[in-house]
Amino acid sequence: MVQFDNQYRQIKIKVVYYGPAVGGKTTCLQHIHRITDPERRTKLYSLNTASDRTLFFDLLSLNLGRIRGFRLTLQLYTVPGQVQYDATRRTVLAGADGVVFVADSQLHQRKANAESLENLWQNMAANGLDRQIMPLVLQYNKRDLEDIQTVEEMDAALNTEQRPAFETVAINGDGVLDAFAAIAERSLAAVADKLGVGTNPQAVERLQQQMRIAIQPFMKQGAEPPPADDVEAMSPAQGADQSEVLSEEMLVAEAVRANVAMTDLNIRLDNLSRQLQRKVRVMGNISDFGAAVSNERDPAKVLRLLITSAIRLLQLQGASVLIVPGSGLLREAVVHGFTKDPLLNSKDETGPSVIARLLEAKKPELVAPGNENDEESVLLSVVEKSGFASAAAIPLVTQDKVVGLLTAYGDNERAILDEDDVQLATVLASTAAMGYANAIAWKQMQEFSKGLEATVEERTAELRRTLAESRCLTTDLAEKNSLLDNAYRELEALDEVKNELINRLSLDLRTPVTSLSTAAKILQREKDVRGDKTERLVTVIHDEAEKLLEIIQSICQASVLGCGARDLKRDPVPAQDLFRKAIAPLRDLAKERQVKVHVLIPSGLESISCEPDSSEAALRAVIKNGIEFNRPGGEVKLEVRRVMRGEEPWLHFRVADTGTGISDRDLPRVCEPFYQGDDSEAGKRHGIGLGLAIAKRVMENHGGSITITSNPTDGTEIVMAIPQTED
Ligand SMILES: Nc1nc2c(ncn2[C@@H]2O[C@H](COP(=O)(O)OP(=O)(O)OP(=O)(O)O)[C@@H](O)[C@H]2O)c(=O)[nH]1
Ligand SMILES: [Mg+2]
Incomplete structure (x- = not known):
């Protein structure tokens, strides 16, 4: 019966491989274990006798992802086929959600098959399991051997209820996975019923799709055999109190329960340690990412770092960072896995309105198969059109402001996104948002300081020009001053020359003019002057006139002294x-x-x-x-x-x-x-x-x-x- 484990938020589906001794049940689990993705399964726990016969049971646990916030685990058990271990078989069968009956096709095993099937029906009844509704498939195993029954003979003997039957060769895996897929789907449908989603065909289909996705890696052929320590051989419980009066059957049942519980604990421990290792790895990556982002000065590089880290850590098939520039509209900054983000690619009105709602909500949104909010998710229609199996949108928020949106898409091959992934993406996105805002602020500061430098340079150049001009003016002024000084000195010198000239002239002119005047007066007064005296007087007049002429010429020449x-x-x-x-x-x-x-x-x-x-x-x-x-x-x-x-x-x-x-x-x-x-x-x-x-x-x-x-x-x-x- 499906088990809900609320403490660990886990749903366990139990499938039991039943059948006659040495029919091949353990071999089937070994094959499944060998080819399963190690990330999705535990070790194979077996409790064997020395001759490798199953003593208690084998157990392989497979992780099928999340449904309604619960981790879905498929647990595969085998029972010991030997007749004497009936109590063990009954205990292991308890709570089964599905049964694979592994019949041995060899002719001489006919009887053993029939007895084992009969034993199954009895033990189901003993466990209160309804034979009519119990999901069950048959494997007709060892089809590779001689002397085997025909399928029809086996159908007639074992499959009167016409359950799905598969011819298998467990030692090489032929048909084993087909039988496994069939029981897994049927068990899951039954679980869906029990979860209360059985009437919703879409939900059932999504659960089954999830199951197919989960078992897909199991279909891989040619996988390497598991390392030796991956198969746990356990001893039967030791130290049972012999003094207690218990029937053999009760003792066996107790031992089986104890071992089941121990195995269960082992599985849980195994899962926890694996989760822990993964978280430590992720924490290391996140811290590296934080350091890289906080050191980055280029906003575009911060966004690229976010994308590459998200792709690596979440194993995404597609991702993008959409940023919110000044206009408030989103535009793609970095894309991976497609040319245009499906959110922006949406031709109808869904895209923009989805974006607006996502930004307004300021919280992450996840769409994945089995997500209980599928019906209300704003991303749902976008994801359905995009062809991806799951999607998440995480707003980049810093200081209560949305600067962008990280979108992440996973496909069926590898990544079905779950809440853990969204948590991780949210840490990345908020770290990146902070780094992005810082880088933009730094860039703006740099531009501002560049502008400031340019202005300072401009002003300095202007000042220098003004200074040079004023220096020129000063020099010019000094030159003009000195010219003025010179001119003034020249004027002073000329003034001296002029004064001297006047002094000289007053002296030099007096003599010839007096002589001229005296000679003229004599000539005037003494009209009858003698001829020789007249001649002397005229000579005086001529000589003095010559002197005057010379003085006048000198005066004219003196004007040259005033010329510069x-x-x-x-x-x-x-x-x-x-x-x-x-x-x-x-x-x-x-x-x-x-x-x-x-x-x-x-x-x-x-x-x-x-x-x-x-x-x-x-x-x-x-x-x-x-x-x-x-x-x-x-x-x-x-x-x-x-x-x-x-x-x-x-x-x-x-x-x-x-x-x-x-x-x-x-x-x-x-x-x-x-x-x-x-x-x-x-x-x-x-x-x-x-x-x-x-x-x-x-x-x-x-x-x-x-x-x-x-x-x-x-x-x-x-x-x-x-x-x-x-x-
Ligand atoms: N040839 C052949 N051998 C097989 C096949 N399947 C299992 N065997 C062999 O049969 C033997 C018993 O197989 P197991 O898987 O241990 O059988 P079992 O049903 O688990 O047996 P119990 O644990 O005793 O109930 C092993 O030697 C297997 O190698 C098969 O399809 N063909
Ligand atoms: Mg076995």
Whole structure:
């Protein structure tokens, strides 16, 4: 009878392999055990005699997954076939949910088969089991041997109720699994009845599908034989109290019960240790996953880690992570096992509404065969269309906010998802949700700091520009200030020149004007002046007028001192013209002083780049000095030379005289305006002392210079130099 174990939430279905001694019952269980998925079954427990005959029973327990939150376990027992162990058989048969009768096909076993079947009916009755409704299938075993009965003969002898019968060869497994599948399905249907879902054909079908899924791995052929320690050989219970007055039958029954209980405990222990091992493995994986997720800075990688871990730990066939971006709609971030998640793939309105409900609920949802909430599940219709056997949807929740959804799909081959899987997936999902939110926050922080850096850089560049501009302005201002200073100094100097000029003029003009005035008065008063006196007076008038003219010319030249380099306008001036104009007004003076003027111009010098008027005045002033401070019969030589200063062509105007020279004391000051020196012919002044000052200023305005060397024997040499490139 199906057993509910509420403490361990387990339902056990008991199937008993019954039949005559050495018929092959144990061999059948060994075959099933050998080819079963080790993950889904326990060891095969056998209690044998020395000759390998079953003494008590064999027991193999198979895990069929979960139904209504209970773990469904199928327990396969064999009874000992030997006649003397009838009490054991009766005890083992108690509570059976299904029976496989293993008959020996050999002719000489006919009687033993019939007796064993009869014994079965009796023991069922003794255990209160209804023969009419008990699921039962027959195996006609040892079909590989000679001298066997025909199927018809065996049917006639053993199967009058026309139960399903299978020809089997237990030693190589032929037909064993067919018989097993048949009894498993029938037992399960009976259990479904007892669970109260028997009237719901859909639920029964789902239970049977679950059963088929569970036994599918058993159909695998050619599996390796189990390791030696996987088959537990147990000794019969020891130490029974011989002094108690118990019948042999009671003793055996007690021993069997004790062994059944022990075996049951062993099985439970085995299951628990396996679950524990799995949980330890899973915990290890979860902790690795947590460490990986918390170290990850890329949100997309966190989601990929979630998917790969879920697939590995839950052995999924399909999975995806759907994320909730700002819009509130879900979109796929990572998929595995399909191109589009069945939830999003749904063409009708089911998909979106399912998603909305799942997100709103903020709790996991599971659809799996046998799940008691199947009928109400929002996922049900999606799973039915997708072709997967089970599905789970787990919202990714962090700080009470849903950031996405993990969907997990299992197929019949491997993974039927159960509550344990959902629990595990929930741990993964919440760890990932936290990691995902952290990674996004980190990314946003990085972008923010990048933006900040860019703004700081921009502002710094702006500041630098402003600073550079203000530096330029300061430099500009300083330059302008110094220009202003220079201009001011020049103005002051000019002012001095002007004052000096006025002083000189008031002195210099007084004498000729007084002489002119006196001569004119005499001529006016003394009308009959003698001819020679008239002549003297006219000479006085002429000489003084000449002096006046000279003074006026000096005043005109003095204007050059007020001109700066900025006012200079260079032009190409024909060389011959320049010298001719400079010298022409000096011819009379040279003649008067008996001084010869020579001009030497190098061949090919066509024109000179200079400002013509001021250059002419400068040349004239220097040549005039050479004439005026010369000896009678002396000469003045003007020589022009081209000179290269580096890459730059210059012109040197060299004016050499044979005059009295300039004293060492006067030499440094002769270019100062109005400086006339301490001449040996004291009192004898030549002009107003502006000539060399003007020449120097003109050269400087051209970017050039003036150099004076002198000694009393050789006379004076003045070199004026100007560059010839355009400024
Ligand atoms: N040739 C042949 N031998 C078989 C077959 N099935 C079982 N045997 C052999 O028959 C012998 C008895 O098999 P068991 O499985 O121990 O029989 P049992 O029904 O468990 O016997 P008890 O435990 O004594 O009731 C063993 O030597 C098996 O190898 C079969 O189909 N063909
Ligand atoms: Mg046996």
